[in-house]
C-alpha cells in the first residue's frame with residue numbers, strides 16, 4: 001500500500017489535468033437554466049458524462065417516488081419530467097455505499113437588469129465562472145464529478161461503492177434528497193455538496209418559520225384615540241422578538257460557529273400593517289425565521305418565542321384582551337451535528353492538510369439536505385467550493401481555483417475515508 005501523501009498528489013494532479021474540461025462543463029451547466037421544475041434541461045449533460053466513461057447511471061423520476069405522492073410532492077410541478085440522477089464510479093459492486101449528494105436545481109433570476117452578464121451565460125472571466133447556479137450548486141456538482149475522475153485515474157480500489165447523487169428540487173421542497181433515501185436507505189456516509197468555502201461542516205443550525213398576527217380597531221385617523229393601532233402594537237412585539245434574537249445569540253452558541261455573530265439567527269423578513277392611510281390599522285403581521293441550535297428541541301424554541309410575545313403583550317391591556325396569534329409556518333428542522341472524531345470529519349481534515357491547506361472545520365447557520373440524512377441516522381457532512389453569501393444573488397459566481405481545489409480535497413477525503421473503512425472504523 002502506498003502512503004497517503006503521494007496518492008493525494010496523484011489525485012490533485014488528475015484534477016489539475018482536467019481543469020479546463022471541468023470548468024467548461026461548469027460553464028455549460030450554468031447555461032442550462034435548471035430553475036427548480038426544469039432540472040430535465042441538464043439530464044443529458046450529466047447522463048452523458050457518466051456514459052462517456054462507461055459508468056453506471058440511474059434516473060429516479062420524482063413522480064415515481066413515495067414522497068412524490070405526498071403533500072410535498074403535490075406542491076412540485078412537472079414531477080414526470082424531473083429526476084434525481086445517480087452516477088457511479090464504475091458500477092455498483094455490492095459493497096457498502098458512500099454517496100456525494102449535490103443538488104442541480106437553481107433558484108430563479110431576480111433583478112435581471114442588475115446583472116453584469118446574462119444570468120445563464122456561464123461567462124468565464126477574471127478567474128471565475130459567473131451565473132445563476134454557478135456557486136449554488138453546479139460548482140459542487142462538477143467538483144464531485146472530477147473527484148470521481150481523479151479516483152478512477154489514480155486506479156485506487158475503494159472500500160465502498162461510490163456514487164454522485166445529482167438531486168432535483170432542493171431549492172423548493174427538498175423532496176429530492178428524501179426520494180434519494182428511498183433508492184438508497186443504507187449507506188455508510190454522504191457528503192452533501194454546498195458552498196462552504198472549502199471548510200468541512202459537521203454541524204448545522206435548524207430553523208423554524210413563524211407568523212405573528214395582531215388585531216386592532218380601525219377608526220377614522222382624525223380620531224385615533226378611539227381606535228387601537230395594530231401596527232404600533234406589532235412594532236413593540238417586533239422589538240421584543242428582535243431582543244430575543246440578540247439574547248439567544250449570546251446564550252445559544254455553538255463552538256463551531258464562533259466565527260459568526262450568532263449560531264441561531266432570528267430575522268423578521270416581512271412586516272405588514274394597515275390597509276388605508278386614513279384609517280387606524282386594524283391588522284398587522286410579521287413573519288420571520290428563528291434558528292435552532294444543534295441539540296435544542298423545536299419545542300424549546302417555540303416556547304421561547306411564545307413566552308417573549310406573552311411578556312411583551314402583558315403591558316398592553318388591549319393585547320391582554322386580544323392576544324397576538326402566533327402561527328408556525330412549517331414543521332421546522334432541527335439542528336444536527338456529527339462528532340468531530342468521526343472518520344468522515346477526520347478524513348476531510350487529513351485531506352485538507354495533505355493538500356497543503358489548513359484544516360478547516362466550521363458550523364453553518366443555514367440548514368441544508370444534510371439535516372434530512374442526519375435525521376435518518378446517516379453520517380453526513382457538508383462541503384463544497386465557494387462562498388454561500390454569493391448564492392441566490394445578483395452576479396453569482398464561483399472562483400475557478402475554488403472548484404479545482406475542492407475537487408482535489410474531496411477526492412483525497414474519500415480516499416482517506418476508504419482507508420478508515422478498510423481499517424474497520426465506522427464513518
Ligand SMILES: [Zn+2]
Nearest residue numbers: 103136137194
Ligand atoms: Zn444549494
